[in-house]
Amino acid sequence: MSDFDDFDPACRSSLMALAQDMHQHGAEQDAPIRTIFGLLGDRWSMLILLLLDVGPFRHAELRRLLDRMSAEGGISQRVLTLKLRLLERNGLVSRSVSGDVPPRVGYALTILGQGLLAEAKRLLGWTQARREEIEEARRTFDAQQ
Numbered sequence: 380m381s382d383f384d385d386f387d388p389a390c391r392s393s394l395m396a397l398a399q400d401m402h403q404h405g406a407e408q409d410a411p412i413r414t415i416f417g418l419l420g421d422r423w424s425m426l427i428l429l430l431l432d433v434g435p436f437r438h439a440e441l442r443r444l445l446d447r448m449s450a451e452g453g454i455s456q457r458v459l460t461l462k463l464r465l466l467e468r469n470g471l472v473s474r475s476v477s478g479d480v481p482p483r484v485g486y487a488l489t490i491l492g493q494g495l496l497a498e499a500k501r502l503l504g505w506t507q508a509r510r511e512e513i514e515e516a517r518r519t520f521d522a523q524q
Contacts, residue, residue, distance in 0.1 A: 383398075411469070414469060415469065415495065418466065418469070419495075419499055422451055423451075423462050424462055424466060425499060426449060427445070427459075427462055427463070427472075428466070428471065428495070428496050430444050430445070431472060431486060432496055435487035436485065437483060437484060438463070438484055441486065442454060466492070467486075470492070471492035472486050472488060472489060473489050475487070
């Protein structure tokens with residue numbers, strides 16, 4: 380546990396409780412809490428989850444949709460594959476391979492992914508409901524710089 384003796388006694392116990400909570404829920408680099416929050420905040424994962432909420436898609440279909448819907452522009456095949464693998468590793472997306480020749484690879488949200496997406500949509504709603512406040516705070520901050 381970290382030592383907080385150099386901080387104000389009024390906040391020391393809160394800092395210690397926060398440090399203990401972080402340690403308990405995963406402070407290591409590959410902890411689920413860090414991975415999931417990282418996925419929600421990265422450039423592509425949230426949009427991939429939102430698209431898979433519409434229905435299952437093949438790799439090529441996902442790539443075309445991401446190219447059309449992303450503010451960042453196109454996603455490379457390699458980056459999409461890496462994102463899908465990470466989402467699959469964390470139980471949020473399932474990968475299926477057909478017996479066709481050539482095989483068709485598809486991706487779908489898992490139940491775990493649906494649950495995460497429901498929570499993420501709440502956060503999206505919170506952000507949209509406060510958009511004007513956030514933009515005003517940005518204008519105020521930028522004017523002071």
